Amino acid sequence: MKQENNLIEGPILKSLLVLAVPIIFANILHTAYQLTDTFWVGRLGTDAVAAVSISFPIIFLIISLGGGLAMAGTILVAQYKGKNDRKAVNHITAQTLMMVVIISILLATAGYLLSPFLLKLMGAEPSVYTSAVSYMQISFIGMIFVFIYMVFQSLMRGVGDVKTPVYIVLGTVILNLFLDPLFIFGYRFIPAFGVGGAAVATIATQGLAAIIGIMLLIRGKYQIQLHLKDLKPDIPLIKKMFWLGLPASIEESTRALGMTVITFLVTTFGTLTIAAYGIGSRILSFVIIPAMGLSMATSTLIGQNMGAKKLDRIEKIVKLSSLAGFIFLTLVGIIVFFFASQISAIFIPGEIETIQSSTLFIKIMALTFGFIGVQMALSGALRGTGNTMVSMVLAIVSLWVLRFPLAYILSMHTSLAEVGLWIAFPAANVIAAIITIAWFAKGTWKQKQITEEIKLTEETMRETMIEEGLD
Secondary structure (H helix, E strand, O other), rough: OOOOOOOOOHHHHHHHHHHHHHHHHHHHHHHHHHHHHHHHHHHHHHHHHHHHHHHHHHHHHHHHHHHHHHHHHHHHHHHHHHOHHHHHHHHHHHHHHHHHHHHHHHHHHHHHHHHHHHHHHHOHHHHHHHHHHHHHHHHOOOOOHHHHHHHHHHHHHHHHOOOHHHHHHHHHHHHHHHHHHHHOEEEEEEEEHHHHHHHHHHHHHHHHHHHHHHHHHHHHHHOOOOOHHOOOOOHHHHHHHHHHHHHHHHHHHHHHHHHHHHHHHHOOOOOHHHHHHHHHHHHHHHHHHHHHHHHHHHHHHHHHHOOOOOHHHHHHHHHHHHHHHHHHHHHHHHHHHHHHHHHHHHHOOOHHHHHHHHHHHHHHHHHOOOHHHHHHHHHHHHHHHHHHHHHHHHHHHHHHHHHHHHHHHHHOOOOOOOHHHHHHHOOOHHHHHHHHHHHHHHOHHHHHOOHHHHHHHHHEEEEEEHHHOOO
C-alpha cells in the first residue's frame, strides 16, 4: 500500500502544502483542457471563441451539480480516515461512485436535449448558435466520464492522496493538446469537426482518465478500494451523503449559475463582448486555482482532524489557510494586472478590439484576487467541518445579493455599459470576503455537532456490514 500522509500531526503549514500543491497543479491541468480548447478554437475566429464561451457556463453548471455530491464523499472519507476506519472508507467510496454516476446520466441526458433551447434562451447570435449547439451536445455525451473521474479525484483527496490524480491528468492533458487540432481541423480520414472537435478531444481524454481511475480503485493499492459488494445500495448512507452534499452542490452550481446569468447580460452587448468575457472568465478561473487548491486542502485537513477530534488544531488551520490565500492570490493578481494585454492576445491574436475589452476586464478584477483567496479558504474550512449549509448560504449571498444585482444595475442603468459588468466582479469579491470573515469571527461554526453525525453514520455502516457478513 502507498505510504499515507500524516495530516493530524506535525506542522500545519507543511500539511497544507503537502495537500495544496498537488491539488493546485491538478486543477491547473484541468483548466488546461479549457485553455487548450480556447487556444485552438481561437484560430477559427471570434465567432468560434464566442460559441465556446457561451456554452461553457451551462456545461460547468451541470458538472457542478454533481460535483457537490462528490464533495460529500470527500468529507465523509476524510473524517473516517481520521478515525482510521478503512471499512467505512471503502464502503463510502462505492456508494458515492454509484450515486454520482446515476445522477450524471440524468443530468447529461437533460443537458443534451435542452442544449438548443438553452442557447436560444441565452440569445446566441446566428453566427454562433450552430457551433455552440455542436460543442455543448458533444460535451454532454461524454459527461459521465467527467463525473467518474471527478469522484475518483475527490475520494483520493479525502484520504490524503493528492499526487496520483495529478499523474493521470498530466497524461490526458498532453494527449488533449494533440487531439484538439486533430479533431478541430481534421487530418486525412479524420473529418474536421470545427468547434465541436474540441469537445470530441476532451471526451476521449476524460474517458481514458475515468477508466484508469476505476482500475486503481479496484486494485486498492492507494489507501482506498472499490469492492463490488459495496455497490449494494445503502439507502441510509445515500440519504446522509445526499443531504450533506446537496448544499455543496447548490453552492458550486450557484457559482456556475452566476457565470450563466452574467452571460445573459453579456450577450446583450454583442459577440465582441461575449468573446472578451469568455477570455476574461477563463483567466479568472485559471488564476484562482491556487485558492481552489487551498480550499480543497483545507477541507481535507480539517475533515481528518475532525475525525481525530483535534479541535484546537482546526482553528489554527483556518487562520493559516485564510492568510496564505490572501497573500498568494494578491501576488498573483498583481502579476496578472501588469501582463493582462499579453495574456489576452495569446487566445485571440490579431483581434485588437477583443483584446482591448478583455484586457480591461482582467485589469479591473485582478487586484481583488486576494479577497477571493480568503473567501474560498473559509468555505473549505466550513465544508471540512460539515457546515456545508452555511457555506452554501454565503455563496448565494455573494452572487444573488452582490454580483448579479451590481452587474445588472451598472451595465443596464448607467453609462458604464459593459464596463459595469466588469466592475461588479471585484466589488462582489471584496464585500463577500468581508461578510465571510465577519461571520466566521462569531465562532458559531464551532457549534456544529460533527461527532454525533459521524456516530450516526458509523452505526448505519456497521448495520450494513453485518447484513453482508463483513463484520
